[in-house]
Amino acid sequence: MKSASKRKPAAGIVSIGRVATQSGAETRSLKDFLERLKRRLPDDLIYIDSAVSPAEFEVTALLQHLENEKKFPALFFAKPINLKGKPAAFPLLSNLFATRARCALALEMEPDQERLPLSLEYARREELLLSPVTIPGRDAPVKEVTKSGSAADLYELPVVRHHAMDPAPYIDMTPVMKDPDGGFYNAAFMRTMVKGERKLGLHMSPRHNWQIHRKHEEKKRPTPVAIVVSHHPAFYLGALNVSPFGVDDYARIGAIMGAPLRLTASETWGAEFMVPADAEMIIEGHVLPGVKEVEGPFGEFTGYYGPQRLRNVVEVTAITHRRDAVFQHIFTGHRDTWVLGGIPKEGSLFNLIRGIVPTTKAVHFPLSGCCRFNCYISIDKKVDGETKQAALAALGGCDFVKHVVVVDADIDIYSEEEVMWAVATRVQADQDVDIIKNVKGNTLDPSQTDNIMTAKMIIDATRPLQRPFAARVEVPKAAMQKTRLEDFIARATLDRLKRS
């Protein structure tokens, strides 16, 4: 059992903006990002000095009020209450990923590159690997304070209870596991229910971390897990990469962050299990073999509750953090999770589809489909049939995709109104809609009537090439250029007009 502040200041380290370490490796920290956010998008980050109780829905109530007004700032709560009902030692950061502009900023891009350029840049980086670098614990910010054994207490944290049917506060960031055979690490967003001072319930979908846990469980061994509770937002965008099982997520996340991830030995397993050195906070523990308890319901990314289930249990062994650590959560079931989840999928699908249909212009996962279930594709169609090729590639390339709408290049797929206009005016349901039955679906999709399988749909909302088709109305371009709005209506009046 220990509780210590042990990091020694290292001489010669620059501590402004992107930090260059003595080894030359750049670091990415959450606080660097928040400074950048304040400079570039000052209205995007709101500091709240009043005390709030995250476990009593006060944080999510504020987020819901803002959402009702169609406002999506990141909120920095300076004085949250912890699970003991006392002022927490950590501020709480919320809703950071709710806009694409902030995600662009997280990847060191310009906010106005938030649409296709952001997705493509993500896809470009996702094809790279940047080997992580290792630093000693004494230089690792996340080891400034270490608490293990009974000193590690989840109740000291300002954990958020999100929705009415959630039975407890949940930490909803990224558990990392290490494959016992391949030695690679996997990071994924997963919900963990606070069940005690050192006990969490862990929900795993049958994906990569679940496979790693199964390997340990078959040998009746506990699975080491490190939950990265808070870090630079690019870490979390990187954690959502869609690489196949076997790719080291630490190397992939480094590539997406644009700098090698700095790792340090964990408190619990030493160099056998490395953890991100520049994180704000990490919770270490073991997923117990053969132990399952009731967990949930939990308000999931779909906007519905996932049911109460029998899920794994984590026994917490240590909590390490920066001296001035920020605690982070995402507002699951809202834009904060939707935007975050969509960007990584758009870029990789764009590259895949363009390899098959070279005139593909853009791929977008709209908010209306939780940035997962609906996929819009625009193509400059040259031959009938390309539409279906593009749609099938999307369905095959990402198992979340349920409905694909393919439109012509004149449609802005970032505008739901334009896409639905194309559906309204270019689709005959008996000719342009295809339904594919019995495909692997998502267990959290409430419309699904089978445990595993779902139906997928392709809507071809492109104009046919085989017959003459009506032309879209257009005010003459010359008139548009000659007749300027400001010459007839004052700019101040224009600025006062509400967007509808």
Add this chain to the structure above:
Amino acid sequence: MTKIFWVTCPYCKGEFYCHWQELRHKKIELLCPYCNRRFLDEESPKIVE
């Protein structure tokens, strides 16, 4: 979604739902998310499945 059943907490009458295959007729205590008390599904005054 996987098959679910709605239960009513016998203590606080709060309603929530559970995974049918894992928790229906399994003699496993369910956890009421509203009052945090535990009960068996057969103790629920109302089940919708």
